[in-house]
Amino acid sequence: MSLQDYGVLKGKAIETKKGAGSSPHFQILVSDDKLLFRIAVNFQSQEPPSDVLYFVDENFHHPIIDLLGPMPKGFNKLACKPGGAALDFIRGNLFDTSLMIPLPYDISGPDNDLNELVQKYVAKAIAMESSTIYAFGERWGPENERDKFFGFTPGNGIHDIHMNQGSSDKFMKYDGVWQDGSLVIHLPDENRWIAIFLAFQSQCFHTDDVQGHRIKDICDKVPPKPAEKSICIIAALVNPKGADKGLESVTLLNTTPQEIDLTGWSLADKNKKKLVLKDGIAAGEARRVHLSGQDIELSNNGGIITLLNKSGIKIDGVSYT
CATH class of the missing domain: 2.60.40.1260 (Lamin Tail domain)
Structure with missing residues (x-):
């Protein structure tokens, strides 16, 4: 089935709420100058191991940057195919997936969990007036009810801000190629782009080119880690x-x-x-x-x-x- 409304939300980050509870999602309030949106970033897998894999590129360079700047603010639907702005962790050469490591979403102590990690970068975007945040994932809404975290109406937002392929049998119906999620932040005053990539440990980095399903002959015989570079x-x-x-x-x-x-x-x-x-x-x-x-x-x-x-x-x- 894959994601039904994949795209990228472009706007200005305004406020955040840390992930907590049984289904912790880091929440980001975003404005496109006309509407408000909520970005919901999943910080815990429903399947073990529960800690999410992450990688942050603090000086992100990639051809998609040239496509993001001219985009209008708001939600932009993307075609799930190569050559455009759609993301694919495996095929898009966005980063080295072997550098992803697991991190709990909330543990005691400073600067040691996903809440604090993502908050650090989004706080920069909130503080910098000229900044822009881009959230890749699946849109929901608008809904005929008030947003349950930030209280705006109508409820409206984007989720699945993580890898969306190579999933286990339980979630494989959402698999697809060129539909991965991510947070990308542009900080013009610092002349740099920051990219945050997330994936679940139950996902596999070897997927077929049509449906994005895990290649079981490879994934299920060895731990689902990226291949060593020979x-x-x-x-x-x-x-x-x-x-x-x-x-x-x-x-x-x-x-x-x-x-x-x-x-x-x-x-x-x-x-x-x-x-x-x-x-x-x-x-x-x-x-x-x-x-x-x-x-x-x-x-x-x-x-x-x-x-x-x-x-x-x-x-x-x-x-x-």
Whole structure:
């Protein structure tokens, strides 16, 4: 079924309420200059382990930034496909998912839980008049009742501000590709963007490209953690002198102590066009892959490059602006 009304809410953060109770959600009151919205950020999984995985990029750079600025304030519905502003933790090369770690939502002591972590960044957005907050997820409302946290009418908001794929059987009906949630904060006075990414420990980072379901042959045999990088993308020539066609390249590095056969592996661009690789890459070898221009294309205006093994599993990925 996937998410029915996926998109991004753009506005000014006004107020927050910390997550508490049996279903703790961090609440953010946002204005788009016409309507009020509530962002509900889930801080606890219904399935064990309950602590949520998180990663914060305090200096976020990605091609989607160029798409967010021109967007009008309010809720913007997004197409769940590559090439636009929709998010996908696995395919979008937004960040290294292996850096996500679990964190309780509320424990005693300073600066040691999700409530305090998210509050720190949203407080910056509230204090800075020129700031903008972007919440990716599924919209609800407007409702014919008062908001139960901030009291405005009509109730209106966005939730599912977390990864929305690779779920267990109980929640797999909400899986989908290019529909992940996140908080992104623009702080113009500091000339930076901050991105907050959340996922549940019960979710898997290996999903199929159609429905976003966990690939059980991989996820259920080993702990659902991102694959260790055996081959890395270390460089790309995206804007060579002269005509780009036939002169662009991507450089791969084998970080293992043995040769790896790349036959059947592929490189993919932001539109998921693929270049199938062949032959082996020796231990420690850096291999420059020349692009013909007939397969994948590296935009001069920013994009993503993904390396997939022969099973279609993401091994590495980068973004550039």
